[in-house]
Amino acid sequence: MHDPDANVSLLIEAAERASAYLSMIDARAVAPTAEALSRMDEMGGPLPDHSTSAVEVLRLLDEVGSPATTATTGSRYFGLVIGGALPATLAANWLAAAWDQNVGVRVGSEMGARLEEIVLRWLSDLLRIPNCAGGAFVTGATMGNFTALAAARHSLLARQGWDVEGQGLFGAPELKLVVGEHVHVSVLKAISMLGLGRDRVIRVPADDQGRMIAERLPPLNERTIICIQAGNVNSGAFDPAEAVCAAAADVGAWVHVDGAFGLWAQATEKYSYLCRGLSQADSWATDAHKWLNVPYDSGICFVRDESSMRAAMTATASYLVTSDGREPFHYTPEMSRRSRATEIWAALRSLGRSGISEMIDRSCRQASHMATALARAGYAVLNDVVLNQVLVAFDDDEHTRQTIAAVQNNGTCWCGGTTWGSRFTMRISFSSWRTTMEDVDLSIAAILTAAEESRATVRPV
Ligand SMILES: *Cc1c(COP(=O)(O)O)cnc(C)c1O
DSSP states (O other), X not given: OOOHXXXXXXXXXXXXXXXXXHHHTTTSOSSOOHHHXXXXXXXXXXXXXXXXXXXXXXXXXXXXXXXXXXXXXXXXXXXXXXXXXXXXXXXXXXXXXXXXXXXXXXXTOHHHHHHHHXXXXXXXXXHTOOTTOEEEEESSHHHHHHHHHHHHHHHHHHHTTOOHHHHOSTTOOOOEEEEETTOOHXXXXXXXXXXXXXXXXXXXXXXXXXXXXXXXXXXXXXTEEEEEEBSOTTTOOBOOHHHHHHHHHHHTOEEXXXXXXXXXXXXXXXXXXXXXXXXXXXXXXXXXXXXXOOOSSOEEEEESSHHHHHHHHOOOOTTSOOOSSOOGGGSSSOSSOOOHHHHHHHHHHHHHHHHHHHHHHHHHHHHHHHHHHHHHTTOEEOSOOSSSEEEEEOSSHHHHHHHHHHHHHHOSOBOEEEEETTEEEEEEEOOOTTOOHHHHHHHHHHHHHHHHHHHHHHSOO
């Protein structure tokens, strides 16, 4: 059972299979075929009674699992907002899995705790978060929003003399939640999980880009949490942080920023203008698994008032020996946790400030190249392409629907759909380090061909 040499050859085989997967990823269709998916049955059946060798387990995963994956880590996946995994981050992820550190508590991994501190300092610098802020590594922006809003809930209610962690929300002073009309659903989910009531939020009207209109903010007070976004999930637009933060500061309201992908604009010279005012906020959530291109799952949360974050997340038990240093589990919903900072460290260390800036710039250049080509072909680009997102409408909703289906079937690239204003649109999102201009040109050709062919189906001659 315990044969160290077999372990080595197994890991080498895993590396070989993974390398083969990645080397072929851009030669296959982005979406899996129905046939590949149907083979998933071979992985099922009843729970086996007896053991299977690790080599055989790996073989099954690769032969049946690999073809059934969606090639989101390839260079032509433009759905949702999904980055790939930079080489250094994938390798770091493997090494970290070999370490198998539990970074929840410092005694579990002093190394992991120190690495988190280094990475939080680097990220605060890069994303222009105040030095004093507390930070945490979470699964994604959803949990980042949750953690930050828990800190906000703590802080505003503590100022009213109410201990929400101890007493809950029954009988508590009411908090007012303000969001933009285009708030991301994950913020509403966090609000609902925190007992703040997603149907109680006040929605501020937005302009045609999906930006909150600051002049339409409701009256704010010291019991108000305002959630703004840096990067609308469809248009890429930013809420007016400067005006919102100024209005909030006047009355002691809390401003939370959902910056899942948009916050990375701070890392560039060219696009940081979009982030004006964001550093004035009270808390920030962002993803590393989107634009920083680390493997899933990985998000980060920052809270200006570290003590509120700690108060909202802390827990104690006599067996959990704590130290004088930062105890990671005092800042996160989770206790036991893998070392997400490892891959983030690898990304930051391998690219450096200039490499990160160049990666973000490149996605934005690709978005504007795509938008220009589709507009030139006569299709309506519905958003101002300020960042990495493109929304395009074809002749009518039905034609758009058919075009999206044809693009997905063709397999050269993958784009999804969304509703924007009154129209159904194709949604094209750039965030992979792998995507080249050549990939964009191949994808433009595939989209235009799909649109032409769908026009023939929608309106038969
Ligand atoms: C993706 C996204 C989220 C949710 O992030 P997860 O990583 O899926 O938890 C929240 N807000 C915005 C704007 C996003 O794009």
